[in-house]
Amino acid sequence: MTYLDNTLKERLTEFYTRSRKLTILTGAGLSTDSGIPTFRDKDGFWTVGSVNYMPEEMGTLKMFTQKPLEVWRWFLYRFNICLKALPNTGHFAIKELEDIFSDRFRLITQNVDGLHFKAHSSRERTFLIHGTLERSRCGSECSSELYPYPQIPLEKDQQLTAAQIELLKCPKCGNYLRPHVLWFDERYNEKYFKLDSSMRVAKETGLLLIVGTSGATTLPQRIVESVLSRQGIIIDINPNENYFSELALKKKNGYWLKGKSSEVLPEILQFFKSL
Numbered sequence: 001m002t003y004l005d006n007t008l009k010e011r012l013t014e015f016y017t018r019s020r021k022l023t024i025l026t027g028a029g030l031s032t033d034s035g036i037p038t039f040r041d042k043d044g045f046w047t048v049g050s051v052n053y054m055p056e057e058m059g060t061l062k063m064f065t066q067k068p069l070e071v072w073r074w075f076l077y078r079f080n081i082c083l084k085a086l087p088n089t090g091h092f093a094i095k096e097l098e099d100i101f102s103d104r105f106r107l108i109t110q111n112v113d114g115l116h117f118k119a120h121s122s123r124e125r126t127f128l129i130h131g132t133l134e135r136s137r138c139g140s141e142c143s144s145e146l147y148p149y150p151q152i153p154l155e156k157d158q159q160l161t162a163a164q165i166e167l168l169k170c171p172k173c174g175n176y177l178r179p180h181v182l183w184f185d186e187r188y189n190e191k192y193f194k195l196d197s198s199m200r201v202a203k204e205t206g207l208l209l210i211v212g213t214s215g216a217t218t219l220p221q222r223i224v225e226s227v228l229s230r231q232g233i234i235i236d237i238n239p240n241e242n243y244f245s246e247l248a249l250k251k252k253n254g255y256w257l258k259g260k261s262s263e264v265l266p267e268i269l270q271f272f273k274s275l
């Protein structure tokens with residue numbers, strides 16, 4: 001299947017010969033081919049007693065404050081899935097694009113699954129705007145130090161042992177640690193989530209590839225708007241219609257490549273390799 005038509009190839013060639021940056025913005029859709037569910041549908045349900053909670057309720061500071069161990073069980077279960085998952089051709093194509101563009105390349109990801117690093121994307125050029133399941137930090141914010149993620153691979157219905165619960169406590173103050181991720185009821189910031197750095201990258205971006213994200217959160221939307229306002233090209237790569245595909249179709253500089261990222265990204269990579 002060919003996703004790139006001649007008009008788009010001309011635009012990409014023109015971009016390539018100029019000095020602006022290639023930025024790739026990735027979301028959960030990129031990792032579905034690696035077997036990681038998006039956690040926004042039925043896979044994200046979590047049952048406590050007789051109550052079913054939605055991901056939007058589990059992944060919140062509010063829930064953590066009320067039921068820290070339930071939130072931890074849910075996150076440890078997700079971590080267990082990520083631990084076993086392997087990067088797919090989409091992740092590897094992104095890594096190769098970084099090799100081609102080097103300092104003209106930035107990766108901004110909403111994914112907390114660590115798969116970009118398993119595919120050897122560099123940490124210096126990658127902005128984890130929703131945090132990472134590789135790290136935890138004090139849930140009481142007694143310091144901003146990041147700790148390793150507790151190595152407790154939990155199955156869905158497994159309970160925590162007393163010894164495992166001890167591993168979930170802050171070494172400094174003894175309160176519970178928390179996953180180092182942005183929760184649904186929290187705001188982006190520079191300190192943990194590279195808000196300002198990401199917006200600076202957007203200003204320098206000549207070509208933005210939007211991969212597998214539905215556009216439900218504000219920072220990705222602001223990045224896309226910033227690129228468009230400076231005559232950058234945006235390409236939405238997604239098999240499903242979404243906020244960004246609709247926006248792309250309305251803009252002169254916007255394109256929607258309707259397909260799986262594990263198929264479209266290798267084709268874009270091959271094109272840049274051929275230049």
Ligand SMILES: [Zn+2]
Nearest residue numbers: 138142170173
């Ligand atoms: Zn602490």
